Amino acid sequence: MSEDQSLAVDESAFTDLAEKHRRELQVHCYRMLGSIEDSEDLVQETFLRAWKKRDTFQGRSTFRAWLYRIATNACLDFLSANPRRPAPRRIGGTSRLDLPDEIPWLQPIPGHLLEPLTEGSAEPDAVVVAKETIELAFIAAIQYLPPKQRSVLLLRDVLGYPAKETSEILGTSVISVNSALQRARATLKQRLPPRRAEWQAGEDPSAAERRLVKRYIDVMERGDLSTVAAAMAELMSEDIRVSMPPIPLFYADRREFYLGVSGYLDPASPLYAGQWRSVPTRANLQPAVAHYVRPPGAAAFEAQVLDVLRVEDGVIVEITAFDPALFPRFGLPTVLREEA
Structure with a gap:
């Protein structure tokens, strides 16, 4: 049965056809929005719109391209109704222009959603997810782009759509697309980490990283x-940056991070959290660690924080920490019990 014939059958058959593209569409919506929660909602909105508009599919493009058109415009509609821009970081009620901006809606994407779409494991017609276009630093950087520029950059440079098809998806001219792409690339170059201004293809995690x-x-x-302190000096760069969206917590270097963490590790400190247990995982094709804490006197370890690590030259250069409410999305339990 051809794709255009499939659209004419019942909702169950249509859903089966659309579901084949769910993960890559979610990755696209995630890039557009920077939030795993919002991306899930927008994929559902995409499928709903596609079902309602199924009679408009003429077969001039692939079913996948048609879904990407709908998903992109659904995301643009969402961003129009919910405008948001990175804002100066506020510490103690005061804006800190010397620190990176806050992106409170930024969330990680679980590794298991990306694995089927990586090089060597993707289906023949799937859009492969390249590491350099899904790392948190890239997702954070494109949040600075106006929505239309963001969509142009993703359609042209990430998904590889030609300018003419991109203009048709967005309902604009080729000249407008090319202009938006030029501006988006310039902004992106300014916002990416200094040593990663020109992204290169990433590789699977090495034994050294593990x-x-x-x-x-x-x-x-x-x-x-x-x-x-000595262990941190071996593991982390001196100018490591640590943040925790949406909380305005920020450590600008290794010393600050040590001072901030030490109280939670010191049994004599009023900040002492308890005994820690940690589980390795993956987020955004980066190494990540899920931390659990067993408070004094408690029987189990409770979900505490999810750390996503950016590693360069064999050391951790950035830690972005997230709320433990995200653990279930990563297939992680919210409670760990001591092994017998």
């Missing part, structure tokens, strides 16, 4: 203040 994550976990689980 060892780095294991050592990071060991430091947190051991919680020995006499060794934490």
Whole structure:
């Protein structure tokens, strides 16, 4: 049965056809919106619009391209109704222009949603997700682009649509598309991390990266203040940056991070959280660690924070920490019990 014939049959058959593209459409919506929660809602909105507009599919493009058109415009409608821009970071009620802006809606995307779409594992006709276009730093950088520029950049540079087809999707001219793309590229170059201004194809996590994550976990689980500072010096760059959207917490270097964390590890501190357990995972094709804490006197370890790590030259250069409410999306339990 051809795609255009499939659209004429019942809703169940249509849903089966659309579901084949759910994950890649969610990745597209996630890039557009920067939020895994919003991306899930917009994929559902895309499918609803596609079903209602199924009679408009003429077969001049592929069914996938038709869905991308609907998804892109659904995201643009969402952003028009819910405008949002990164804002100066506020610490103690005061704006800090010397620190990176806040992007409170930024969320990570679970690795299991990306694995079927990575090089070597994707279906023959699927859009492959390249590491350099899904890392948190890239997702954060494109949030600075106006929605139309963002959509042009993603359609042209990430998905590879030609200018003419992009103009048809967005209902604008080729000249407008090319102009928007030029402006988007210039902004993106300014916003990407200094050593990653020109993105290159990423690779699967190496054995060295996995060892780095294991050592990071060991430091947190051991919680020995006499060794934490030295261990951090080996694992992290001196100018490491640590943030936790949407909370305005920010550490600008390794010393600040150590001072901020040490109280939670020191049993003599009023901030002491308890004993830590950590589980490695993946987010945005980056290493990530899910931390759990067992408060003094408690029987189980409770979900505490999800750290997404950016690694360069063998050290951690950035940690973006997220609320434990995201654990279930990563297939992680919210409670760990001590093994017998």
